[in-house]
Amino acid sequence: MSDTRSWVALLRGINVGTAKRVPMAELRAAVESLGGTDVKTLLNSGNVVYDTCAEAGPSADAIRGAVRERTGVDSEVIVVSGDAFRAVAEACPLRAAGRPGNRVSIAFPAAPLDPTSQVPDPAALAPEELALTATAVYQWLPDGQLATKVPAAWWRGLGVTVTARNDATVQKLVALLDARA
Structure with a gap:
């Protein structure tokens, strides 16, 4: 049994129009710098799926700080475990x-x-x-x-x-x- 856990991070209000531009390669690199593995982004709007070997992945504040450090963009971040994300989606x-x-x-x-x-x-x-x-x-x-x-x-x-x-x-x-x- 693997100890890997999946997470979804959602950045708020990036890449809408010309403000708060965050390249997805930089977003992936920010999550990887915090220990995220198999990091995938979806679309160009701040959707990230990644794995960690720890029970808790990088916090929303840690991702926010890493993105700000790499891009200069300050965006609020919501982090949801993969299981919780699926449950919310299924419950719609x-x-x-x-x-x-x-x-x-x-x-x-x-x-x-x-x-x-x-x-x-x-x-x-x-x-x-x-x-x-x-x-x-x-x-x-x-x-x-x-x-x-x-x-x-x-x-x-x-x-x-x-x-x-x-x-x-x-x-x-x-x-x-x-x-x-």
């Missing part, structure tokens, strides 16, 4: 037949969320849908992320940093994790 209650994966969003928090927190009024969000759990915020965004009706103040009210990926990207990250098993 808003994935349905006919819904394109690029319109379902999964926001990963830096710390557990309070699933009893007040969510915006579903009638005010329609046709959007939102589901809150301790491990994720799931959204159905039929008109796209830029047209969301969820107020920015609600996100700030969560009291924890989150970063979102569409379900198509999440499923590709799960496939990278599965290829390691």
